[in-house]
Amino acid sequence: KYTPFYIHSGGRANTLNGDGILSQISPESEERTDSFVYDPNDPVPTRGGSLLGPNPTGPCDQRPVETRQDVLVYTSEPFTGELEITGPLSARLFAASSATDTDFTVKLVDVWPNEYAQNIQDGIIRARYRNSKTHPSLLTPGEVYEYTIDLWATSHVVKPGHRLRVEVSSSNFPHYDRNLNTGGPLFKERNFKRATQTIFHDAAHPSRVILPIIPR
Structure with a gap:
């Protein structure tokens, strides 16, 4: 059964110490937006996942990147029973940017009772x-767009006492190439600019991840 998990906050979801919440309850009213500044000169570093090279691969503790101000973190309450997630994953994100082109990333994380934050899957979209x-179509700065982000697929069981977490950012380097935020020709850009990113999660903009939950 495809089940939406919605992101919520009081406008301060930056870092794992913020007020971001992940819940199956959809937003029913206005909620404050979350924002961060994406600097292509200081991208979020890749930790684990499906990649080759000298960096760690596979499951890896995500807490070091979750302390960054350019990573929004939304965490559920602990689960009382097992939660099996098997199949393709996706995210629907409502966002605005000060740039004419940028990236948005979403990562699904399993948080253990000892706070170890294990990556499950992640994805990215170039605006x-x-x-x-x-x-391709460039953005109008400040306008809200809906993004569908493919998070690939998984088969993972969240154990009792564990929590689900969603990270939202704009980079995951070197797993994914940086977007320099200029809207220029890909692979030919030399200049870059910072972008202010705003994430919406209210009744009119229900940002969420959609997970294939298997009854157990």
């Missing part, structure tokens, strides 16, 4: 390709 991979 100019939000509607089509063959017909």
Whole structure:
């Protein structure tokens, strides 16, 4: 059963010490937005996951990146029973940017009772390709867009006492190439600019991850 888990906050979801919440309850009213500044000169470093190279791969504690101000963190309450997630994962994100092109990343994390934060899966979208991979369209700065982000697939059981967590940011380097935020030709850009990113999660903009939950 595909089940939405919604992100909520009081506007301060930055870092794992923020007020971000992950819940199956959809937003029913206005909620304050969350924001962060994405600096291509200081991207969020990759920790684990499906990649090759000298960096650690596979499951890896995500807490070091969750202390960054450019990472929004939303965490559920502990589960009382097992939760099996098997199948394709996705996220629907409502966001605005001060740039004409940028990236948005989403990561799903299993938080153990000892606070170890194990990555499950992650994904990214380049804003100019939000509607089509063959017909790019730049952003109007400040306008809210809906993004569908493919988080690939998994088969993972969240144990009792564990929590689910969602990270939202704009980089995961070197797993994914940095977006320099200029809207220029890919792989030919030389300049970069910082971008202020705003994430919406109210009744009109129900940002969420959609997980394939298997009854147990």
